């Protein structure tokens with residue numbers, strides 16, 4: 001074996017040894033508290049092993065000795081804020097796909113958009129602002145952009161649309177900005193849209209520039225009250241499949257910020273299996289065909 005391979009074997013065995021580190025119950029408590037305070041995600045007791053396995057790789061990579069050392073590193077080292085980026089990437093679940101919630105898109109096209117545009121016209125305005133507040137790799141805001149381009153813009157040519165996607169994980173935002181997707185992401189996309197708005201190449205399915213240019217992406221932690229105060233005057237907010245990772249208190253805090261980010265008359269849409277029951281009474285619940293929305297009156 002040459003020197004390089006000996007080094008590689010030594011490093012692998014070091015990594016394997018580190019990967020078998022265990023997260024003690026008391027350390028789990030400290031981690032759960034730290035994560036909760038920093039981003040609102042609350043690891044239930046039955047998610048201890050998930051957290052353990054998600055952090056092990058990073059601990060091994062940094063050559064640290066324990067979960068406690070990694071937590072100290074995050075809390076006290078000079079580069080702790082840049083390390084948080086890796087933490088958020090490690091602990092978040094980024095599952096998403098195009099056209100994940102077709103009933104919401106139907107309602108957007110058939111009811112919500114015509115209503116909002118009529119209101120805008122009354123007040124002499126011509127811009128609709130939409131925010132995908134946990135956009136992951138972009139499939140949700142791009143799906144919205146596709147139906148707007150295809151079905152709304154031709155009907156309302158004088159209206160301007162701004163779509164913003166935000167997430168706490170910079171890795172998924174890089175994918176979103178790149179706009180190239182694997183088969184898995186487009187599995188639910190109607191064939192018509194796939195053909196019309198994607199170009200298939202060696203890398204995958206690339207979203208066409210006219211759709212890509214409709215959406216901008218930026219890093220944002222929904223649990224950061226100051227950053228949330230900068231997100232103002234949205235007409236529609238999608239905050240789907242993220243509140244499920246929060247506990248009641250962090251849901252209340254985030255939903256309250258989202259309420260403040262909406263313009264009067266605007267709508268908040270959340271995931272299929274989510275509810276604001278017990279979280280907020282500020283919105284009016286609106287029943288649409290096969291879906292619901294929360295309106296700020």
Ligand SMILES: C[S@@+](CC[C@H](N)C(=O)[O-])C[C@H]1O[C@@H](n2cnc3c(N)ncnc32)[C@H](O)[C@@H]1O
Nearest residue numbers: 039092094095096134136168221222240241242
């Ligand atoms: C399961 S994905 C949902 C994506 C998309 N909204 C959908 O429904 O398909 C959840 C996303 O929420 C993001 N997330 C989790 N906690 C967050 C926080 N505190 N602030 C912003 N984004 C967060 C994760 O990084 C992840 O990309």
